Amino acid sequence: MNLIKNSIVKRLAMIGSILLILLIIVLISSANLRNKLGCLLLISGVNQASCVVNLPLPMDDDVAEAEALALGYEAYTTGVVYARSQILMEKDTHPEAPLNAPINEFNIYPNLATPDSAIDFTPNNDTVYGLAWLDLSQGPIIIDVPEIPNRYMVIQATDWALNTFAYIGTRVHSKPGRYAYVPKGWHGEIPNVIETFEAPTNGVFLQARIVVTPETPEDIQPVVAMLKRLTLTPLNKNAIYAKTKKGTPVPNPKLNNPIWQSLDFYTLLNRAWTFGGVRDTDKEVVKQFSRLGIGPNLTFDPEKLTAAQRRGLEKAAKMAFQRVPMHGMERGKGLNSWRFTTLLGSYGSDRLLASTVAMMGYGANKAEEALYLPAFLDNENQPLISGRKYKIHFSANNFPPVNYFWSITLYSRPENQLKANPINRYAIGDRTPSLVKNADGSIDIFVQEQPLSKEQKGNWLPSGEPGQFWMILRMYGPKESVLAGNYIPPEITRVR
Missing domain, CATH: 2.60.120.600 (Domain of unknown function DUF1214, C-terminal domain)
Known part of the structure; x- marks a missing residue:
């Protein structure tokens, strides 16, 4: 009789061990069950245990507005440089803009800057400009530079956040010939290139400047002719780049545009980060804005936000619009x-x-x-x-x-x-x-x-x-x- 009882006890113990092992396996494979077990242990007084409790209560409006204000303000002060790049590019490549050229082509200005010029930034009055907006998303862009004798000349390349990453010109003793701007991480060979410049972002802005003699009108056209000899050529012969259709409004990049103080700013910012890219230094900062629909490859939709969040973002745009230029002083x-x-x-x-x-x-x-x-x-x-x-x-x-x-x-x-x-x-x-x-x-x-x-x-x-x-x-x-x-x-x- 005792032998039978002992046998049953051993079998029950074995079954219990098997069930315990199965329970442990289930707990390990189920995050939800692990969390519930942790909550039970924590309630039971096991201080080492932990659990996550999802609060069903909505965020208080004041808190939501304050959070949106803080995130929106940082998105603005970080991103308005990208947004300015984007809207300037959209205007300068628009076929109905006063002076325009497609992506990856130079737009040569016919004279020194004047108050009536179509230059939407703060120009100098010392050099004639040749401006170009590059899209490196489909591969390198080659630039051919002619000889510019006896004049100061510079071709400056900046990324989508205005960081200069390349110079061709007088100061750096550049030779006439072929150079190339390549996207980050690109590996390949380009024949007969003097120097290759790796861009931190796919969007690139080129400014070619050649000095002229002040108040000497006859000195302008020779410089314009020199600038017109600059050429840009995509390495990828099959690349197709976006073009703006005629009949669409020409963007206004100037600071009197209401976009700089409204929710529409964040839509422009998303376009900028999607087209031109985000430099590595800014990527971690930019990630935090995604909860509000702000970031590269995102669609900013104010209707998906609460009224409090919209108020916070709009306040952020107005405040940052006032604050950023003040830093210049x-x-x-x-x-x-x-x-x-x-x-x-x-x-x-x-x-x-x-x-x-x-x-x-x-x-x-x-x-x-x-x-x-x-x-x-x-x-x-x-x-x-x-x-x-x-x-x-x-x-x-x-x-x-x-x-x-x-x-x-x-x-x-x-x-x-x-x-x-x-x-x-x-x-x-x-x-x-x-x-x-x-x-x-x-x-x-x-x-x-x-x-x-x-x-x-x-x-x-x-x-x-x-x-x-x-x-x-x-x-x-x-x-x-x-x-x-x-x-x-x-x-x-x-x-x-």
Whole structure:
């Protein structure tokens, strides 16, 4: 009898062990059951246990709005540089835009920039532009560069976030011939190429600039002819690139477009990240916006968001639109009336600075190519206003130390465009033919709305119609003393 009982107990123990093993297998294979077991153990007092409890309650409206505001603001300050690239490209490649060219072709401007030019960023008045928007999604684009004798020339390549990744030109001693821009990670061979440049994003912006003699109209057309000899050719002969149909509205990239302060901004941002790509440095930041439908290859649909989330995103766009340009007045260090920084043209993780440049100017060179010193205030720390008179006095031993040339260009605020004036002079510098030196070798530049005497007219930079303005001191090929921050330009003195 005892033997039978022992046998039954052993069999029951064996069955129990088998069932326990099966239970463990089920628990291991089922995340849901594991979570429930963890909750039971936690309730039973096992402190090492853990579980996740899904709360069925909706997010409070105030919290949802605040979260959307925070994410939307960061998406804007990170992404407006991409959005500006996108809308500028969409306008410049539109067949009905005033000056246009298809993707992967140069658009050669017929003259120096003027207030009436179709340039939607802050242009210089020293060089003629040739602009091109590249799409590397289907393979490399080859550029053939002719010989440009006895003139300063540069072809700058920037990614979709305005980081400069390649130069061809005078400073880097480029030879005439064939070069290539290739997408990130591309491996292949291109015959007869002098140099290959790997782009961080599929979207690329090219700016070709060739200097002209100021106020010399006959010098323009030879430069235009040189620029027209630049050619771009896709390596992939079978590639088909998107084209805008005639009859569709021409986009307005200027800051007076309501898109910059509305929910429509996030739709534009998605297009920018989808077409042009996101550089590696920004990818982790961009991922966090996907919960709101913002990101590459996503469709931003406000109707899928709550009213609170929509309010938060709209507030974010309005706030960031005000904040980003303000950074232009605080970046760098003050040198008399001018702001000094060598960080333009390559921004690393300084997304706010990249976006500021995108909204205020777009496409700045790296410091070693051309240094930009903006000025918004006079020597009394007051805004520059056209109805007032100013003088900039360069002593004979304090001209900007440059390898090529320097100039001061005047722009309207907040439009950031050249200002119309009766003598059509938008910049003045060391190459201005009419510039007159004082007896001691110094130079006085007069900035004001009213005309000057005949003796001083050659040194007059007109401030144009009433309103605020700002200026940029450009130094092409700045010398080491400038890059080190040792050059102090003269202040902008208000004349009473």
